[in-house]
Amino acid sequence: MKIVIVGGTPGSGKTSIIKSIISELKESKIHYVKFDVLDTQDDTLIKEKFNISTEKKISGDVCPDHYAALEIPKIIEEHKDKDLIIIETAGLCLRCSPYIKEGLAINVLNILSGKPSNYGPLLTEADLVAITKGDLISQAEREIFRAEVSKVNPNSLIIDANGLTGEGGIDIAEEIGNTKEIKETLTLKHSMPTAICGYCYGNKIIDPKKTLEQYEKGKELKTKLPNLNCGKCGYKSCNEFIRAVLNKEVEENKCPYIKED
Amino acid sequence: MKIKEITIQAGNNKNKEKEGYSEITILKGQKIGIVGPTGSGKSQLLYDIEKLAYGETKTKRKILINKERPDKNLKIDATKKIIGFLTQHMNFMTDINVYNFLKKHIKTRNENYTEAEIKKLIKEVIDDANTITGEKIKEDTNLLILSGGQSRALMIADLAYISESPIILIDEIENAGIRIEQALNLLLKEGKIIFLVTHDPILALGTDKRFVMKNGGIEKVIYTSKEEKEIEKDLSWINNHFLDIRENIRNGNQIKELKIKCKPIGDKK
Numbered sequence: 153m154k155i156v157i158v159g160g161t162p163g164s165g166k167t168s169i170i171k172s173i174i175s176e177l178k179e180s181k182i183h184y185v186k187f188d189v190l191d192t193q194d195d196t197l198i199k200e201k202f203n204i205s206t207e208k209k210i211s212g213d214v215c216p217d218h219y220a221a222l223e224i225p226k227i228i229e230e231h232k233d234k235d236l237i238i239i240e241t242a243g244l245c246l247r248c249s250p251y252i253k254e255g256l257a258i259n260v261l262n263i264l265s266g267k268p269s270n271y272g273p274l275l276t277e278a279d280l281v282a283i284t285k286g287d288l289i290s291q292a293e294r295e296i297f298r299a300e301v302s303k304v305n306p307n308s309l310i311i312d313a314n315g316l317t318g319e320g321g322i323d324i325a326e327e328i329g330n331t332k333e334i335k336e337t338l339t340l341k342h343s344m345p346t347a348i349c350g351y352c353y354g355n356k357i358i359d360p361k362k363t364l365e366q367y368e369k370g371k372e373l374k375t376k377l378p379n380l381n382c383g384k385c386g387y388k389s390c391n392e393f394i395r396a397v398l399n400k401e402v403e404e405n406k407c408p409y410i411k412e413d
Numbered sequence: 414m415k416i417k418e419i420t421i422q423a424g425n426n427k428n429k430e431k432e433g434y435s436e437i438t439i440l441k442g443q444k445i446g447i448v449g450p451t452g453s454g455k456s457q458l459l460y461d462i463e464k465l466a467y468g469e470t471k472t473k474r475k476i477l478i479n480k481e482r483p484d485k486n487l488k489i490d491a492t493k494k495i496i497g498f499l500t501q502h503m504n505f506m507t508d509i510n511v512y513n514f515l516k517k518h519i520k521t522r523n524e525n526y527t528e529a530e531i532k533k534l535i536k537e538v539i540d541d542a543n544t545i546t547g548e549k550i551k552e553d554t555n556l557l558i559l560s561g562g563q564s565r566a567l568m569i570a571d572l573a574y575i576s577e578s579p580i581i582l583i584d585e586i587e588n589a590g591i592r593i594e595q596a597l598n599l600l601l602k603e604g605k606i607i608f609l610v611t612h613d614p615i616l617a618l619g620t621d622k623r624f625v626m627k628n629g630g631i632e633k634v635i636y637t638s639k640e641e642k643e644i645e646k647d648l649s650w651i652n653n654h655f656l657d658i659r660e661n662i663r664n665g666n667q668i669k670e671l672k673i674k675c676k677p678i679g680d681k682k
C-alpha cells in the first residue's frame with residue numbers, strides 16, 4: 153500500500169488535482185480521505201465521479217493536521233485491501249502539514265498566493281510541488297516563481313498542473329508509481345506546532361492564571377481518556393469532550409472508556 | 414540546445430480514428446497556424462507540443478525534436494525548457510518595476526551574467542518591446558500598471574531575448590495595441606519555430622501553413638497561398654494605420670486624414 157498526502161491552502165486546487173490524478177490511475181484500488189474543519193462535499197463528489205471508496209473526517213475544534221495524524225493509523229487498518237490511500241488535508245496552516253516520510257508528500261501551490269519564501273513545511277517538506285493557476289500569469293513570472301520554489305525546497309520535483317485541463321496529472325501519477333510501499337512505522341516529516349495550553353481546553357478568558365488552571369484540569373482529564381476519538385460521547389474528538397466537561401456541558405462519565413480514579 | 418526541426422507524429426482524434434497525416438515536420442523559422450472551432454482540439458495540440466508528448470497523452474501523438482525523442486529533463490526543468498508559451502492571460506502579480514522584473518528573470522535563466530550584460534540585455538528588450546507597442550514602456554514603470562498592449566509587447570520581447578526558447582506556442586493572443594507583424598518578426602529573427610492558435614486574419618494568413626483542427630485531430634493542412642499572403646499584407650497595413658490613428662488620439666491630436674479609401678462590395682450587412 154502507498155500513501156499520498158496532499159496539502160495546500162484553501163482554493164489552491166487540491167481537489168481538482170486529485171481528480172486528475174485519480175483519472176490517470178484507473179488500474180489502482182484507491183481510497184480517498186478528505187480532512188476538513190467544518191464540512192466538505194468532496195468525498196461524495198469524488199465517489200460519484202470515479203466510483204471509488206471515499207470518506208470525510210471533520211476535525212471540529214481540533215487542529216485538523218494533528219487530527220489527521222491521529223486518524224491515519226485507523227484509516228490504514230480499515231483499508232488494507234487498497235493499493236493507494238490519497239489523503240487531502242484541510243490546508244489551513246503553512247507552518248505544518250502531516251506529511252509522512254514513507255509516503256509521497258504533494259503540495260498544491262497556487263501561483264497567485266504570495267511568495268514561496270513565506271511558506272513553512274507545507275512547501276519546504278513536500279516531495280512534489282504542483283504549481284497551479286500558472287495559466288493566469290505570464291511565462292516570465294511563472295519561471296521566476298518556479299525558481300523561488302526550488303530555492304526554498306531544492307529537492308522537490310516541480311510540476312505545472314491544472315486541475316481543469318488535467319495538465320500535470322500524468323506526471324504526478326508517474327511519481328506515485330515511483331513511490332515506495334509503506335512499511336510498519338510511519339514518521340512525520342516535520343514535528344507539528346505545539347498547542348498545549350488552557351485555551352486548547354476551551355478557556356476563553358484572556359488571563360495567564362485562568363488559562364493555567366484550565367490547562368491543569370484538562371491535562372488531568374486527558375490522561376483518564378482513551379484518546380480514541382471514537383465519538384461515542386457525542387463529540388467528534390476527545391479534546392472536544394474535555395472542553396465540554398470543563399464547560400460543564402456534559403458529565404465525564406459520558407465517556408464509556410474513562411478510567412476511574 | 415540547437416533545434417533544427419520539430420516533428421509531430423499522428424495520433425488519434427476523439428473517435429479514436431487515426432489523424433489525417435502520418436507525420437509533419439516543421440523547420441526552424443517557420444510559423445504554423447492552428448485553426449478550428451471551440452472544442453476541436455487546438456489547446457490539446459498545444460499541450461501535446463508543450464509537454465513534448467510521447468504517446469502518453471490522450472491523443473497518443475508523439476513529438477520529436479531533430480528527429481529524436483526529447484530528453485525528459487527538457488520537460489521538467491523550466492530553465493532548460495525549449496518551449497515558450499504566450500497565453501491569452503498576460504497579467505502580472507508582482508509589485509516591481511520593469512527593470513527589476515526583467516533582471517530577476519534574467520538571473521533565473523542565467524546566474525553568470527554581469528551587471529553590465531544585464532543592463533544591456535534589458536535595454537534591448539525594452540527598446541524592441543517599444544517597437545511593438547505604441548505607448549512607450551520605461552524602465553521604472555511598475556509592472557502592475559502596464560496596459561494590455563504594453564504587457565503583451567514586453568512578454569514578446571522577453572520571449573525573444575531572455576527566455577530563448579527555440580519553440581514558441583501562442584494561444585489566441587489579442588492583437589489590440591500591438592504591431593503584430595513586428596512582434597512575430599522579432600521572434601522569428603531569433604530563428605524560432607512558432608505555433609499560433611488564432612483566428613485573427615492577419616496572424617492566420619501570416620503563417621506558412623495552418624493546421625485545420627476537427628474533432629480532436631488535425632484534419633488537414635492548408636499552405637498559405639500567394640493571394641492570402643497579399644491579403645495579409647493589406648490587412649496588416651490597415652491594422653498599423655489604425656494603431657497610428659489610435660496613438661494620435663492618445664497624444665491629443667486631431668485626426669486629419671484616413672490614408673485608405675474603401676467601399677464595401679456586395680450588400681451591406
